[in-house]
Amino acid sequence: MRRLIGILVLGGSMAAAIPLLPGPTVDVILPPPEPWQAAVCPAVRADDRSVSQIAVAAEVPGEALAVFTLRGSQQRSHPIEVTEAGGGWLEVGSVVSEGLTPAALEMPTAAGAAALLVGLDERTGAAACPMGRSSLWLLPGASSRSGQALDLVIANPFAGPARVAVRSASELGLDSVARLASLELAPRSVAVVDLAGELPLRDLLAVTVEVSDGQVVPALLQTGRADAALWEGVAGRDEWLVVLPEWAEGTRRLVISTDSPLAVPFQVEPFAADVEMPLLPTEISPGGVVSVDLSGASTSALALRVTAAAPVAATVVLESELSQAAAPAAPAAGRRWLIPGVGLPAEAVHRLWVYYGGAQPTPLSIRALRDRGPVVAVELQPGMVNPIELVGDFSPGVLVEAAEPVVVLWTRNLGDTIDMSTGRLLDG
């Protein structure tokens, strides 16, 4: 009897124990990455010939800290006060003056944005300072044709070293520069690659920066005879929304690139039915680039949607004899946009190009990010890009709020030069 009870009890307990025995490992789920509460402006220049301003916009007041990377891995930091209205800016020359000095910005909140405005002699450029990190940066829209200087600026303001591979594609196909296949960047350093020298006479050039170790933030600075264009790298996406400002002086292009090892089918659709689109290829070659010349379609502002089967980047490029500008497309439409840099300098003509795709007119307010600054209220017309010229002192940026999702692009005309930048979408 005892044996029987023993068999029942022990066998039962063993049988019960086996399925309950847990596995030897415990799954580790890392916390989701937080929005980076920082921005990096890779191509800040301040010396005898260059001036730069850094504009900061944030939803909450506080203090942003700009940490400049100097020669010899030295750092110098300077606070930028963000007022109650949510804006602040810094004349970089008042803090450092030694040429290229990338800046890392510690923002008071992740819901912010920063922009870099550069003046090189009479030439100007403007670009957003990325608030995200990526291991693959795409920078389409460049050109190394005669008369253009083209510098790829790769900033590593971080404490650790970085290793990157720089690849490029042009109308000639994939370019190969062995020296760029593996670049080491020391901690707190910046590398400038003279692409016009390495890859001369490319009318269409797209650059990819792949990060294998550490972190970097790249930007392209294209300097012509009369103007310069500065734009930041972006991570690839399957969809982009593009706003093209009115442009009658020269060419207006949309450049799309990919780093995919396979050909990427893509599509460019205008939001307006009456736009006559040029004939486009159906796919981008592996690692290649495609330029969509929209000069012939119309000179008025227009909006497009780019969709692709794999991550791509899309850049709007404006060029003329005396001016040039480039800016990445917007990732999505939204109701609230922070656009730092608007209003700087006051003598420039600042315009917002707002695409609204709804069916009915909708209100839009534009508030300057400075205490007691102006506020503009407009009604957006549906199905079109609404140009809004800002009259008054809107420095150092604006907050755009609409009742319906919109896409915003900012252009700045200073003399014959033009610059443009996409703002930061807050609710996308």
Place this chain on the structure above:
Amino acid sequence: MFASEHSSGDSRSASAGGASVPTDDSVATSRVVAAILAVGSAELADSLAAVASQDHPVVAIVVIGRVDAVPPDVAVHATVGDLVALIPGDVTHVWLLHSDSRPRRDALKALVHEIERNHASMAGSKVLVADRPEVLESIGSATDVFGVPYSGLEEGEVDHEQYDVVRDVAYVSGVSILLRRDLLRGLGGPDPLLPPEAAGLDLSQRARVAGGRVVVVPSSEVLHSQDCEHHVPGWRERAGRLRAVLKAYRPITLAWMAPLAFLTGLVEGLGRLLLGSPTRLAGHLLASGWNLAHLPSLIRARRALASIRQASDEELFRYQVRGSVELRQLGSEFGARLDRWVGEDPESLLERSRAAWRSPVVVAAGVGAALVLAATRSIWFDGLPDVGFALPLPDSAWSTLLSYAGGWNSAGLGSPEPFHPTIGVTAALQLVLLGRGPLTMTLITVGALLMAIAGTARLLKIVGCEGPWRYLAGAVGGLGPFAASLGQAGYWPGIVGAGFLPWAIVGLCRPFPATLRARLGWAARTALPVTLTSCFLPLAGPAAILVVLLGLASGALRHLSIALAAGLGVLAAALALMPWTMGTSLDALVGGGAAVVPAVSWWWLGPAAAALVLSVVAAPPALLPAALWGGATASIGVLLSLTPGLGREPTVGLMAAASLGLALLTGACLETLTRTGPRRLVGLAGLALLATVAPSLVGGTANLPGGSIGEVLAFTAGLAPEHGADRALVIGPAGFLPGESRSIDGLGYRVVWAPSPRLTEAWLPEPRLGDDLLDDEVRNLLGGGRLRSGLGLASYGIRWVVVMGAADVDLSGSIDLRPLPISPDFTAYVNENARPVAAGQTGRPWLRMDRGYSGATGGDVRLAENADPRWGGTAPDTWSQNGWANLIGTAGPTVSFAPQPIYRWGAIAAALWVCLLAALAVYGRPGNRSAAPAGEQGEGPRAPAGEQGEGPRAPAGEQGEGPRAPAGGP
């Protein structure tokens, strides 16, 4: 004065029958003064008469020491030194004789003859016991290097003249010594501080160092009443021997001999403690202290000897035996005990040794011990790997004990919570071992595994498994799959506790004695093993109750009183674990910490299931209860350990119980190995279970995983600023981190002191304000949202961040956490914004000390420890809270945590309680006749099984089947 004595003595010898005719001129011309050393309470008359009647004349008889009355013609001197100054130049020898001795008539003559014939400087007599003149007391002796005599005589050895040859010896008994007058003058006589035997050793050694020969003359016989030995405590002789060797050796020999002597004495004392003789350890400590107290006179004596030194230490070594005599005796005693456990009782030591080595039990025990040694071989050479909870002990054991007793708990960001009891018991042992932390950890680990083998074997014997296999079954308890799970989880205290647990059960199985004294001893000896086990496994008591209840249910144990005894043990342990029990909530005890669960493998699951089923089906009836007990304990222990919500302590306790259960099952199965038929299958299943210890032999680290947090953090020592390395934040899967860790979405992290976290940091206290804020900070760090992550960590004194275990954590987006190219196995960052844990207003760092910080006087110091007003020390007004930390106005160069009286008194009470238990255990031990009447020594070697309180039920018809089935089973 001396002249008159001289003539008197001469006339006395003449009147006593005349001098014998000398055999040669030198003997005839030898003029001897007899100095009778007044020792004990012996009457002088006998010795005076014996001296006076010697065949060889003495020129004078004097008495040395304090005496009440002497004949008028006998001079009295306080010391031999006084006598030496007065001896005239024509005296050639001095005969030093104890007053409790009676030399035979020819004793002096023989001494004089041989000392001259051998050109010796000092000669001693053969000493016989006065009331049994056929029994030898001393015939000269060798010593070991520590001065411990090794005569080779057995207790009560009869004199058959088997040693009667004049020979050089290390020392002769101080009872009767003849030595040359000039040598005595140079040596200054015996050391007055030394007791008789040690004085003889001292004089002999100094004589040899001075260039003289020391011989024993067996033809010179002296009867000794041993009165002198009755008045000297044993530790004084020990202290005297130590003084003698400290006096004689050159410095280079002392450099290794002195520490070795202390350690040897310590080991011997601890060994004797295990054998139930606590006085030896105390004697050793007293002897060491006595010599320290008499260091000045020792130095003077060494200087005096140096002036006449003629021989090197090698001359002393020539007459010494190798090794330690005491350790050898201890080994023999252990062997004898083992023999008694085996149940054999041979007559002589030689026979016992031979029989023991032939015994299968001893062979099996040796194999079990060899398994332990193999499983710990890396530990012997390299120490424990500092992983998990096997962290190095702090440098200062005393400081650890003070912190344990209500001081600051430095784990994490600190807390006033009391430490885990493991800290207290390891620190206490470390203190005994002179602060040698690695040795302490090694001894505890290896000792626990050996205890597991011996304890399981003992337990199996109690339940009727008396064959040799039970020692191998014990290996399953210490090295089997469940113990391996504890090791692989890095929970070192679990390994140790599992080793002690069988003894806790054995302690509960003692029969309840009849007398009050024995009952007190029984209670203490029941409580002590549970208490010791609970120091490592605080829930060992409840685990023991579970094991006992299952033993009762299975029929292996019979008396319900065992469960009551277990309850008593739990209560005793709860008192001994103070102050930890005072500061730990039930919730934390039951649900705190990460559960330790068995690593599932068919490697052990298959054999365990097979053994369980086969033993239940086919085990002999006498072994069935033991098999059922083991199987039930193993399976129910594992099952309960999987209960959701249970934390570390209960699961570790249950795993230890399961480990013991598996060992019992193995032992019961192995007992049937010699059977035939289906029962042999049970034995084979037991063999398969035994094979489960094989994986434990691979690493040689007692199943502890590889890797070392000390090695990982070693880089911080080189890069640290002057004030120290501050703290390190280590991140990774919990199994890779030292000690306890906190978790963010399954990823572990914790703060440790760099460069080498200590065992005191292993257990994290309950989170306090700083810990909560740090949790947010680490969350931000892991989220990667901050540009200056290091700045956020700086206020916690975190100077380093280390990501271990290939955790996918990317901190490269920070501008102040600089990655360091240290190793591909982990990622290390230095915080460029780091601040010291303690710093003054100007940022000037304060140094971390054992129990506080020191720095420049004046101003406030911010202390990055969890805020607690007791950091104000004796002036609480100087303290204020600084966020989560402390701001202390400093009047002096140090800040320290004022101990919490309730915890301090709790710790003192616990220590006293353990001492009381130990004292009661000795007072009422079964070996003590007054404590345990005959027939009640439950665990005694000759007690029939039926009187041991426990034994399996053996049906009358099946007695023959069970191996050595207890005859007295009901």
